[in-house]
Amino acid sequence: MIRYVNVSKEYGNGSKALSNININIDKGEFVFIVGSSGAGKSTLMKLLLKEIEPTSGKIYLNKLDITKIKNRRIPYIRRNIGVVFQDFRLLPNKTVYENVAFAMEIVGASPREIRRQVPMILSMVGLSNKAHNYPNQLSGGEHQRVSIARAIVNSPSVLIADEPTGNLDPDTAWEIMKLIKEINRRGTTVVMATHAKEIVNMMKRRVIALEAGKVVRDEQKGVYDHEI
Numbered sequence: 001m002i003r004y005v006n007v008s009k010e011y012g013n014g015s016k017a018l019s020n021i022n023i024n025i026d027k028g029e030f031v032f033i034v035g036s037s038g039a040g041k042s043t044l045m046k047l048l049l050k051e052i053e054p055t056s057g058k059i060y061l062n063k064l065d066i067t068k069i070k071n072r073r074i075p076y077i078r079r080n081i082g083v084v085f086q087d088f089r090l091l092p093n094k095t096v097y098e099n100v101a102f103a104m105e106i107v108g109a110s111p112r113e114i115r116r117q118v119p120m121i122l123s124m125v126g127l128s129n130k131a132h133n134y135p136n137q138l139s140g141g142e143h144q145r146v147s148i149a150r151a152i153v154n155s156p157s158v159l160i161a162d163e164p165t166g167n168l169d170p171d172t173a174w175e176i177m178k179l180i181k182e183i184n185r186r187g188t189t190v191v192m193a194t195h196a197k198e199i200v201n202m203m204k205r206r207v208i209a210l211e212a213g214k215v216v217r218d219e220q221k222g223v224y225d226h227e228i
């Protein structure tokens with residue numbers, strides 16, 4: 001479903017973020033991307049979202065080489081991939097309901113679909129009673145639930161999460177992980193970059209470790225790191 005083939009990325013200033021990456025991720029997998037700061041995790045994800053282009057190599061999403069597609073087909077990618085960030089990025093002047101509805105409006109969903117889908121998703125993430133709150137009236141965990149709701153409301157086949165628990169206390173982080181696990185159980189492929197060692201070690205999922213832009217480890221039921 002997701003394939004990186006000989007992918008390298010060098011930024012304009014000469015900084016080599018990724019060198020010759022080969023990764024295959026199947027439909028329905030749950031994959032952690034780990035590695036120290038600057039290892040290339042965010043670059044890997046930005047490439048999949050077509051926010052940046054690789055210097056060389058190919059990237060496939062559902063068999064489509066996204067390095068080749070025309071700009072007008074970028075919405076196809078954005079509909080197929082939901083994204084969650086560490087810093088939430090909600091629109092401050094919209095309510096919880098409106099933030100989630102907005103994600104549907106921008107892909108052209110009808111008002112009828114929106115009225116049907118948004119309450120369903122808010123219920124799934126446990127926020128039905130906060131639908132009319134504004135972001136500044138929410139806790140950190142609730143913020144992250146809204147951003148997850150927004151990421152999955154268009155039923156993407158892939159959920160990308162870049163350090164989604166980074167700003168949360170440990171208990172809240174686990175609640176968010178439970179939610180992401182449930183989304184994966186329902187069939188969405190999850191790719192999550194994280195520094196949360198304990199979460200990675202407890203989840204026992206595939207772990208891809210990057211170091212200085214290279215894949216140094218790729219294990220099923222992996223751990224965050226191997227103590228030496």
Ligand SMILES: Nc1ncnc2c1ncn2[C@@H]1O[C@H](COP(=O)(O)OP(=O)(O)OP(=O)(O)O)[C@@H](O)[C@H]1O
Nearest residue numbers: 011013015016017036037038039040041042043044
């Ligand atoms: N826009 C950019 N321009 C130039 N260099 C960049 C840019 N973005 C990232 N880099 C460099 O590319 C390398 C990989 O960065 P990346 O953000 O992918 O790492 P990361 O593993 O996500 O780090 P972190 O855990 O701190 O988020 C780093 O050396 C970084 O300085």
